[in-house]
Amino acid sequence: MQKKQIRKEQALEYHSKGRPGKIEVVPTKEAKTQRDLSLAYSPGVAEPCKEIFKNPDDVYKYTAKGNLVAVITNGTAVLGLGDIGPEASKPVMEGKGVLFKIFADIDVFDIEINEKDPARFVQIVKALEPTFGGINLEDIKAPECFYIEQHLRETLKIPVMHDDQHGTAIISSAALLNALEVQKKKIDRVRIVVNGAGAAAMACSQLYVALGAKYENFILFDKDGVLHEGRTDLDETKKKFAVRAADWTLEKALKEADVFVGLSVGNVVTPEMVKSMAKKPIVFAMANPDPEISYEAATEVRDDIIMATGRSDYPNQVNNVLGFPFIFRGALDVRATQINEAMKLAAVKALAELARSPVPDIVNMAYNEKNIVFGPSYIIPKPLDPRLLATVAPAVARAAIESGVAQTLIDNWDAYAIELNKRLGLDNQLIRLLGSKARMDPRRIVFAEADNLKILKTAQILYDEEVAYPILLGDEKKIRHIAALNNIDVDELPIIDPRSDACEEQRKRYSELFFRKRQRRGVNKYESQKIMRDRNYFGCMMVETGEADAMISGLTKNYPDTIRPAIQVIGTETGVKKIAGMYLMLTKKGPLFLADTTVNFNPTAEELADITLMAAKEVRSFSLTPRIAMLSYSNFGTSDSPEARLVAAARAIVKQKDPTLIVDGEMQASIALSNDLLKENYPFSELVDQEVNTLIFPNLAAGNVAYNLLKEVGAADAIGPILLGLKKPVHVLQLGSSVRSIYNMALIAIVDAQIKCSNSPEETEALKKSPWWKRRKNPENKAGK
Secondary structure: OOOOOOOOOHHHHHHHHHOOOOOOOOOOOOOHHHHHHHHHHOOOOOHHHHHHHHHHHHHHHHHHHHEEEEEEEEOOOOOOOOOHHHHHHHHHHHHHHHHHHHOOEEEEEEOOOOOHHHHHHHHHHOOOOOOEEEEEOOOOOOOHHHHHHHOOOOOOOOEEEEEHHHHHHHHHHHHHHHHHHHHHHOOOOOOOEEEEOOOOHHHHHHHHHOOOOHHHHHHHHHHHHOOOOOOOOHHHHOOOOOEEOOOOOOHHHHOOEEEEEEOOOOOOOOOOHHHHHOOOOEEEEOOOOOOOOOOHHHHHHHOOOEEEOOOOOOOOOOHHHHHHEEEHHHHHHOOOOOOOHHHHHHHHHHHHHHHHHOHHHHHHHHOOOOOOOEEEEEOOOOOOOHHHHHHHHHHHHHHHHHOOOOOOOOOOOHHHHHHHHOOOHHHHHHHHHHHHHHOOOOOOEEEOOOOOOOHHHHHHHHHHHOOEEEEEEHHHHHHHHHHHHHOOOOOOOOOOOOOOOOHHHHHHHHHHHHHHHHHOOOHHHHHHHHOOOOOHHHHHHHHHHOOOEEEEEEEOOOOHHHHHHHHOOOOOOOOOOOOOEEEEEEEEEEEEEOOOOOOOOOOOOHHHHHHHHHHHHHHOOOOOOOOOEEEEOOOOOOOOHHHHHHHHHHHHHHHHHHOEEEEEEOOOOOHHOOHHHHHHHOOOOOOOOOOEEEEOOOOOOHHHHHOOOOOOOOOOOEEEEEOEEEEEEEEEEEOOOOOOHHHHHHHHHHHHHHHHHOOHHHHHHHHHOOHHHHHEEEEEEEOOO
């Protein structure tokens, strides 16, 4: 495994493109009319103000305080960058806010304070208490962070947590409990060596003690050596861990030790030290970006080891995102006055128990694994496990109630779990799932318009992330010129110019094959030779002959000019009479598939049924169960018009061909997307209590207008059009698609190719000879390293 490459240019463009930064404020109430504005501000706003003045607790009823967390720093200990100041720390704090939102639906204001004096820092944060439901302290250096957190916890009546300390402690504690279980060791008997005595290391050690570890079984080291009783620089907490002798070294301490916990600097532990540890050792090397000892070095000398790091490219990642969003979610939902030890221990035990339970398929797919099971390589849940929110937050909330720090109670825990799951949109998970599926079996994608900057940027990202092997079509000199101007590395990517003399033999071979396909359909031999100079025809022929797995085009060409070569060269799947186009819309309610949006003008009932069945097949390839509404202006016979009857007839044909498919219609879109309306007015529908995820339109005009409206008013991000019914994957881009849209379309093309194109042994062997394959197998050969 290797760490994926993020290039400087990509990171800077991500943060600067469009609206700078990563967060914005969005109103939660209507604010369109004069009446709305009068309610939102003067004079209507006076009423909640008066109610809060009478009863300050009503601030949680009438404002966003109960779901608002401050991420606060002074920029003195930012990631691996050190003391870079408040302004330079802002991108990190915004990023933390993004994680709070996408993992737990918590709103965040990031606050960067230009103050290093801990007492004054405390006073500033204390003054902010009326605004926030919780305080997340971030990237504040030790020892000031201890003073700041302690004083804020003592004086504020809202939860405060320094995540750098307690986040790592909670996650590593859960990992430790499970590692000890796998290794069949008792926490009160194991010898623990900790390298590092900063904020995170001390919080870890104290939490391990709370779980049952003994002070006398610890040996701690900091930059000045072992913590021993003769040192005069130790605070009261560190004195509890001090040993008598001053001659301990890390090498000596690790002999026959059961557990090593590293929160210091990279490469301070040697393989010989690991080799000297007790049987079935546990090593948590959590320094970032380079651990105290590499995963490979440790596992090479001990086959009985359980290893965890802070990195995502190795098993057992100790990642704080497993903790802070869900801990604050649980604390906010019961209006806890603090995050106490009981709540931290509840989070530890919930995480540990979750890792022992069966892993859902969506998590296996997200991490390119067939079956993740509890054991040496899986002692801690994965960050993308969708069960985390409904597992950890209730455990924390329950502990807050039981320990007496909750100000509100939860009576129905099942309903609370359902509410938590509704907070998480499915769109991000879907795109991550697509990326992981693609990465499991990368394919060769032909880009027919490679002389375009957006295409080249996308190709570099796909290649760097090892999702696909891009093949670039176009004038090589022009492509290299554009790449060089924009610092894009295409040296390891094949560039093919269908017009060049070098491609003459390939063109000839393709033209002969094309002539055999089209000789009785109006194409003569000369035209078949000429047409292979066209990149779309050439690219489609690469896919047809197995020299590529998928093609993407259409960024700068009209839709028919891209789709025609695909139909003529590749053709349709068996049994498919007409292809169709479908868009994937990523909405706040989750993914929504729309068809037909691009191909068939006025389909018959039989054609509409075929479109529905093709759409259902494609939706299943996303690991989703299709739940389909066939749309009209009529609801179940309210209109007897030919158009309404056509949709009803198409639905009947679909049910005849696939009785198991969840599909209903004809129905209006407002009914399809409102379960309450559907249940109240048409309780017989099989879509009652189902979340509709696929909409079938009666004609092209309706489908095309709908997807364009959704896209342009900002109600959804569009991916597509996804062509349905072709024998092999060719997908068409929207004119002017963004790099992100092209990337997402490429993911769909790869997954499509995995289903439709099984590589022959010869093709696999040819692929293994490519620079890309060698690069995947030998990370040290990676471009840009």
